[in-house]
Amino acid sequence: MITYKFRFYPTTAQENVLVDTLETCRRLYNAMLADRIENRTGFYEQKKTLTQVRKQCKHLQAVHSQVLQDVVLRLDKAYQAFFAGLARHPRFKRRTKYNSFTYPQTGFKMKDNRLRLSKIGQMKVTVHRSVVGVIKRVTLIKDINQWFVAILTDGEANRIEARKGQIGVDFGVTNFVALSDGTTTESPRFMKRSAGPLRMFQRALSRKRSGSKNREKARIALAKAYRKVRRQREDFAHKLSDRLTKENRLIVFEDLKVGNMAKNNSLASAIMDASWGQLRRMTAYKAERRGGRVISVDPNGTSQKCSRCGAVVRKELSLRTHACPRCGLTIDRDVNAAQNILKAGLEQARVEESPLLVQRRRISKFAPMKREARDLSHG
Numbered sequence: 001m002i003t004y005k006f007r008f009y010p011t012t013a014q015e016n017v018l019v020d021t022l023e024t025c026r027r028l029y030n031a032m033l034a035d036r037i038e039n040r041t042g043f044y045e046q047k048k049t050l051t052q053v054r055k056q057c058k059h060l061q062a063v064h065s066q067v068l069q070d071v072v073l074r075l076d077k078a079y080q081a082f083f084a085g086l087a088r089h090p091r092f093k094r095r096t097k098y099n100s101f102t103y104p105q106t107g108f109k110m111k112d113n114r115l116r117l118s119k120i121g122q123m124k125v126t127v128h129r130s131v132v133g134v135i136k137r138v139t140l141i142k143d144i145n146q147w148f149v150a151i152l153t154d155g156e157a158n159r160i161e162a163r164k165g166q167i168g169v170d171f172g173v174t175n176f177v178a179l180s181d182g183t184t185t186e187s188p189r190f191m192k193r194s195a196g197p198l199r200m201f202q203r204a205l206s207r208k209r210s211g212s213k214n215r216e217k218a219r220i221a222l223a224k225a226y227r228k229v230r231r232q233r234e235d236f237a238h239k240l241s242d243r244l245t246k247e248n249r250l251i252v253f254e255d256l257k258v259g260n261m262a263k264n265n266s267l268a269s270a271i272m273d274a275s276w277g278q279l280r281r282m283t284a285y286k287a288e289r290r291g292g293r294v295i296s297v298d299p300n301g302t303s304q305k306c307s308r309c310g311a312v313v314r315k316e317l318s319l320r321t322h323a324c325p326r327c328g329l330t331i332d333r334d335v336n337a338a339q340n341i342l343k344a345g346l347e348q349a350r351v352e353e354s355p356l357l358v359q360r361r362r363i364s365k366f367a368p369m370k371r372e373a374r375d376l377s378h379g
């Protein structure tokens with residue numbers, strides 16, 4: 001399975017249909033949610049109800065039937081996640097919170113850079129990488145004033161096996177990341193600078209009268225500012241996680257620190273926190289795809305300990321260099337931390353593997369005993 005995401009450009013008339021479709025889907029979602037709450041109905045019941053109701057409703061007929069069925073499925077998935085304890089109870093969706101709909105099997109056709117959707121029409125798509133495989137489903141996504149199509153195919157992604165490296169990663173404020181191989185990456189500009197503009201847009205929004213046209217304008221301006229930061233963050237995390245997972249079989253992060261750092265509650269540190277979290281998640285799933293492994297270790301003492309001799313070298317946060325009086329090691333303090341993290345990770349990997357050995361031994365010891373017991377009982 002491969003997913004592609006391309007931007008597409010509807011005409012004004014098509015955009016109106018797209019927006020209407022979204023709105024119909026959103027209302028259906030909310031109606032189905034109310035139905036599940038009030039009447040305790042389930043997925044299959046709702047599927048049948050929808051088929052019946054659609055026969056009498058013009059609004060529903062204007063939307064491809066499978067797109068509507070997918071809304072029912074979406075709600076059911078939300079319930080499944082809730083039942084599994086993975087999410088909160090599904091909630092009614094406001095207009096700004098419902099921004100995509102899906103053709104799960106049919107109703108679409110893609111040829112070169114043209115996407116044809118049943119009930120909507122043909123649109124131009126910016127195809128920046130060639131689509132491999134048969135298209136299984138398409139999802140149309142509205143991102144404020146831009147439209148994207150996510151295409152899922154049955155193609156096989158090229159699997160790049162991770163090389164044999166091992167690396168420790170230290171997250172920080174001055175250095176966004178420091179690696180145990182000695183490389184450091186400064187916090188990107190947007191992380192330090194975007195908080196100001198965002199706050200400005202937020203203030204502007206809060207000054208506008210609710211329900212006014214100016215308020216809607218301010219809301220869109222704020223959403224766009226957030227979108228910009230989100231995209232920069234994604235781009236940054238993609239590049240870094242690619243590099244980490246292509247070169248390394250074992251990647252070691254610190255536990256906990258993400259979240260801890262946002263103590264001062266500022267917008268800038270919230271953005272930084274979110275960036276660390278995203279980098280970790282991306283790295284984890286890419287590592288899995290490439291046959292690598294990510295582990296997290298206790299961050300305690302990683303910055304004070306000497307990574308070469310183990311001596312504790314106390315230093316203020318402002319001191320950027322680790323200089324060990326015992327063994328003479330002099331390196332960047334964050335790189336020293338990253339090397340400690342890698343060491344702790346290697347140790348943890350060793351410990352995690354050894355219980356298996358112990359267990360195997362225990363089973364082989366236990367098995368003859370069981371046989372003995374059986375023999376006894378038969379005797």
Ligand SMILES: [Zn+2]
Nearest residue numbers: 306309324327
């Ligand atoms: Zn030392």
